[in-house]
Amino acid sequence: MKRNSVAVVGAAETTEMGRIPNVSVMGLHADAALNALKDAGLKPTDIDGVATAGASPVELAHYLGITPTYADGTSVGGCSFMLHVRHAAAAINEGLCNTVLITHGESGRSRVGAGGRFGGGGGSSLSGQFEAPYGPVGPPSMFTIPVLRYMKTNGVTEEDLAMVAVVQREWAALNPRASFKEPITVDDVLDSRMIAWPFRMLMCCLVTDGGGALILTSAERAKDFPQKPVYILGTGESVETPMVSQMEDFNSSKAFRVSGKKAFDEAGIKHSDVDHLMIYDAFAHLPLYGLEDLGFCKPGEAAGFINERNTAIGGKLPLNTNGGGLSYMHSGMYGMYAMQESVRQLRGIAPAQVPNAKISIAHGVGGMFAASGTIVFSNEKG
Amino acid sequence: MDRVLPQPTPETQHFWDGCKAGELRLQRCTDCKDAYFPPRPFCPKCGSRSVEEFKATGRGFLYSYVINHRPRPDLGTEPHSIAVVQLDEGPRMMTNIVGCPQTPEALKLDMPVEVTFQSFSDDISLPFFQPVGA
Numbered sequence: 407m408k409r410n411s412v413a414v415v416g417a418a419e420t421t422e423m424g425r426i427p428n429v430s431v432m433g434l435h436a437d438a439a440l441n442a443l444k445d446a447g448l449k450p451t452d453i454d455g456v457a458t459a460g461a462s463p464v465e466l467a468h469y470l471g472i473t474p475t476y477a478d479g480t481s482v483g484g485c486s487f488m489l490h491v492r493h494a495a496a497a498i499n500e501g502l503c504n505t506v507l508i509t510h511g512e513s514g515r516s517r518v519g520a521g522g523r524f525g526g527g528g529g530s531s532l533s534g535q536f537e538a539p540y541g542p543v544g545p546p547s548m549f550t551i552p553v554l555r556y557m558k559t560n561g562v563t564e565e566d567l568a569m570v571a572v573v574q575r576e577w578a579a580l581n582p583r584a585s586f587k588e589p590i591t592v593d594d595v596l597d598s599r600m601i602a603w604p605f606r607m608l609m610c611c612l613v614t615d616g617g618g619a620l621i622l623t624s625a626e627r628a629k630d631f632p633q634k635p636v637y638i639l640g641t642g643e644s645v646e647t648p649m650v651s652q653m654e655d656f657n658s659s660k661a662f663r664v665s666g667k668k669a670f671d672e673a674g675i676k677h678s679d680v681d682h683l684m685i686y687d688a689f690a691h692l693p694l695y696g697l698e699d700l701g702f703c704k705p706g707e708a709a710g711f712i713n714e715r716n717t718a719i720g721g722k723l724p725l726n727t728n729g730g731g732l733s734y735m736h737s738g739m740y741g742m743y744a745m746q747e748s749v750r751q752l753r754g755i756a757p758a759q760v761p762n763a764k765i766s767i768a769h770g771v772g773g774m775f776a777a778s779g780t781i782v783f784s785n786e787k788g
Numbered sequence: 789m790d791r792v793l794p795q796p797t798p799e800t801q802h803f804w805d806g807c808k809a810g811e812l813r814l815q816r817c818t819d820c821k822d823a824y825f826p827p828r829p830f831c832p833k834c835g836s837r838s839v840e841e842f843k844a845t846g847r848g849f850l851y852s853y854v855i856n857h858r859p860r861p862d863l864g865t866e867p868h869s870i871a872v873v874q875l876d877e878g879p880r881m882m883t884n885i886v887g888c889p890q891t892p893e894a895l896k897l898d899m900p901v902e903v904t905f906q907s908f909s910d911d912i913s914l915p916f917f918q919p920v921g922a
Contacts, residue, residue, distance in 0.1 A: 529792070
């Protein structure tokens with residue numbers, strides 16, 4: 407911690423205290439936040455970092471109308487907010503954001519909107535009230551909802567969606583650890599079992615078991631370790647909404663755009679500098695959104711970019727070279743595996759190695775377009 | 789199996805009371821005039837606590853959807869639409885499109901739709917949308 411480098415400029419509690427039967431948990435967060443913003447003379451749009459425990463920072467940001475480049479959901483009990491202050495100080499010093507809002511709200515006595523005994527908003531959360539009753543069954547029928555609008559806007563076909571899975575299977579064939587290695591065709595994908603039209607089974611990620619871990623230290627120390635260091639060149643993050651139905655634009659992810667731009671700005675690189683790319687592919691449309699929202703393709707051009715084999719073996723932008731969530735593995739939170747492949751590529755030990763890869767980007771999604779994180783890796787200290 | 793139903797909070801009660809009364813109620817900011825959804829007691833655009841409820845037209849168009857084939861016992865056994873409509877007032881909301889076959893041919897993007905309510909309990913009616921004139 408750099409001493410005296412960060413200050414508290416707004417502080418307030420909820421308007422009422424004690425027993426508040428007419429305000430839900432999220433309402434208490436918002437009430438305290440609006441009072442603190444008033445205290446500081448700020449508006450929600452002046453905030454670019456959020457931190458909270460109990461509730462999700464995604465829910466908090468969307469409820470208040472904040473587009474952050476920093477979101478901390480550290481939840482370790484009653485001292486979470488001290489950790490939030492500490493992390494916020496580091497984030498501000500590191501340039502991840504400028505102004506962080508930390509909130510607490512709890513309907514400890516009245517239990518309004520407090521969810522069930524296992525926590526979470528349950529049926530009283532906004533998603534529980536305004537999405538769950540209409541019949542979604544997990545991500546396959548939720549994450550997929552924006553895509554028909556995207557397809558109509560951009561003239562993208564079901565065959566284009568299928569091609570994403572076909573090309574990634576080609577990569578998986580080179581990877582002994584991939585779950586699926588058999589070649590597939592566009593027709594195979596379109597003939598596979600319908601899950602949520604227009605999505606077939608082979609357009610959806612696997613469900614497997616596994617895990618991964620990373621260890622980080624300073625670049626100064628890194629040179630004393632047995633493995634070739636992989637440096638963090640730039641980072642980005644953002645959150646948009648806990649409700650897929652409330653995405654600002656179904657043709658594009660705001661969280662992807664904000665996170666990607668921040669990562670490129672921090673890294674100080676151009677798109678042509680990127681040798682290798684991982685885009686979290688929970689479903690076949692995600693690489694399309696990712697390529698466009700990260701700026702590798704213009705809006706509407708990602709399907710053509712993939713059809714022309716730019717992301718395939720031998721193409722100019724090798725993408726999801728482990729086979730991705732569609733063919734390699736997906737245990738539930740795949741972001742870890744995307745970064746593992748970036749590290750392998752930059753160490754030069756990937757099964758489908760990209761020759762002389764120096765810069766790799768791992769771009770992840772959280773929830774259903776709810777959140778995003780982007781890491782630019784390099785094997786040159788620069 | 790009983791339908792999964794929303795559990796209103798004090799901040800959303802007016803919306804569900806409206807559905808029960810056959811009205812789609814939105815909120816708007818009296819400072820910046822923007823209509824917004826889902827309900828909350830302040831404007832998500834400008835942070836103003838000066839907001840009001842109003843009765844929406846209940847009309848809009850089909851913005852996007854999927855036809856879910858995965859089992860969801862409280863909605864029956866047939867594939868069903870999970871849709872997002874864009875209301876004439878601007879906000880979008882998730883819903884089911886009813887009153888037409890649950891097929892890509894019948895569910896045309898941008899087709900005009902209108903709200904219709906179905907009661908599921910003494911307290912909860914869900915807002916569905918149907919093609920205009922269905």
